[in-house]
Amino acid sequence: MIFFCLLGVIAGIIAGLVPGLHSNNITIILATTPFFGMEITSFILSMCITQSFVEFIPSTILGIPSENTFESILPAHKMVLEGKGLEAINYTVLGGIIAVIIGTLLTHPFFLFLEQNQTQLTKITPLVLSIALIIFIKEGKTFKQKIGIIFVIIAAGCQGILFQNQLFPLITGYFGMAGLILSINETKKIPLQEKGEIVINFETIKYGLLGTIGGTITAIMPGIGSNTAGGIINTLKKIPSPKNYLTLLGSINASNFFFSFATLLALSKARNGAMLTIQEKIFYGEKTLLFGTIIMLLSAAIGGIATILLAKKFVKIINTKTEQKLNKMCIIFIIILVLAMNGTLGIITLIFSTALGIYTIKKGYKRSTLMSSLIIPTILFYLFILI
Template sequence: MEGILIGACIGVLLGTISGCTPGIHANTMAGILLGVHPALLILFGPSVFAAAVTATLVTHTFLDAVPSTFLGVPDPDTAIAVLPAHDLCMKGLGEEAVRIAALGSAAGAGFGLVLFPLFFYLLPPFQPYLDWWIGLLLLAVAGLLVIRSEAPEWAAAILAVSGVLGSFTMAYSHLSWQVLPGGSPLLLPLLTGLFGLPILLKGAEGTIPEQRFTEIRMNRREIAGSACAGTVAGAIVGWMPGFSNATANAVLASFISYTRQGRGYILATSAANTANAFLGIAALYALSRARNGAMAAVATEMLPPVLTLVSAGAIAAVIAYPLTILASKGSRYLVRVNVRRLNLSVIIFLVLLTAVVTGPFGLLVLLLATAIGMVPPLVSVQRVFCMGAIMVPIMIWSILGVPLF
């Protein structure tokens, strides 16, 4: 138990850093921990490394709402959620947005622990069937989103073009640099270009309004419904191969409108993000499949008892929730900051980070993704269709068996 507690504390620290730093993913911290694993083994024992990686992942799912809300910078796991969250921030309700995200992550952790035994014991025999049908599910979700859009032709076109870009990016990912440890470095320029830079480039003038918080403006039924929907989506994504939380974002968008039900969407995506972390542990132990970079790092060593990872994740969730609430209060220091200058600073930072982490190929992906991301508002189409960059490659892999990543 001592090793679990030490690992959880290390993970909470690293997850807080990665969650609050734009462009840094929990997978990066997992790679760093993998590099110092021999020292951790000597100092603390074998269980500390796995506990630290798990706690980092879970903590990151809580704190990543902070830069998404106040800076408008998307995290690869919650790309679409940046839209309603940043919108609330510009209305002076950024602290509420972060608190909603924290509540969603807490619900995702709780429900994820409840679903853990069900997934762990009952689903493995059905896995070969699930791997194939999930592609058809995504195809149905994409079709539903297109049909329900205000301009179906443009929606289908954006979905297809972004899908081509996503497939191209994943197929030629070997052309990018791999400076930082952790997988999928090209998700940074891909999703930043589709969801981050277009918002920052069109940023409003003036200053960030005074942030105020009185209460979370959602009733219990809305909270429960969004939390359940997010947990189910996150659990499915955490179990299925090749998926990321970005896929869960797109699936949730077919049920919860991020424009009309922004608060519910923030809560649901946060619940999905955290539930994904816990069900990814179940997939690692039940199927011997690593669903994310953090679990891949854990799998490089002899696996400790499953209770070690689950306990570390639960401890991290308990600590990360009040940390996220505390971080939300930092919005008060952003009052009267010039929006245009802030956006320009963030844009420069993201471009430089992309150049350093992924090199020239990453900059090309960022440029192409930004060009596509600028189109939806011009043709009255929701930006969710840019998620074709993630959905189309997974559909190709699932249905046709052609791996692109």
């Protein structure tokens, strides 16, 4: 089983480093294979947990987000411009490690809680998501700003429905391309990235814990992704420091997947593509939860080490460049990637989502408002299909 776990870690590293490639794509292929049992399950679990750590590298260094890391772009980019890119990544690793340690201790009580409260949880999901939208609107200080935010919510919601199978170009347009285009004339040289010194204090651990709680909620409620949760927490309780916000996001990202395994076993509900595959491959036994938890803890630790080491290699890409040159490289890379993976429709999606992203930034609205592209389709799904 350790062999399959290590294979999964390698696959997770590749999936995390390549923007646009997700472990869900790989698990879809695995679903058609004749492998069953804890070996294939440990491969999938370790791949996904490792990816949840490693994917912060391209979003921090290159500014290219995944669906799980787009909220990290702004604080991480700010730290890169201060020469603290490695520190930014190390804070996400720290958050992830805090989450898996706490997750290991709380998995069994969480599992028991889910088993006893299944029906109530399904009913409150659209309510929680609606509250998130209200919080976004309340962020507007004047009436005019509130109207503007409502426009962005409706526009993003429509884009989310229209382009529902184009998630990568949608998210990349909002949170990657928009920012890259607006800063294309930046001529600042990116400072040399210093060593990644981090400070562990009460504040850091607090945000790691908060992130773990956020991750358990996203593991239960489909439609609330780790970044949506991060954006909501940041809106409710202003997190002043980028370091603390990155710890929070690292923690939510890791715990979101970590607890989705317990959700699968307790509720027989798959929260993501990987769990859908595991659902068909796993044997439900007394010790399934225990072994799955240990595999994820092991892979998270190896993933953390891999992230720290790989980040040092990756910063060499940016150490000699100006921001303008790097932004241009990233824009070209994104366009090629979207064209290769999503075709012409992907490019169209990218154009529309980038336009809305630029509008949102120029008007000074929070970019987390653009998550309405994921929230509104989910609310509609719950209201018209499930209830």
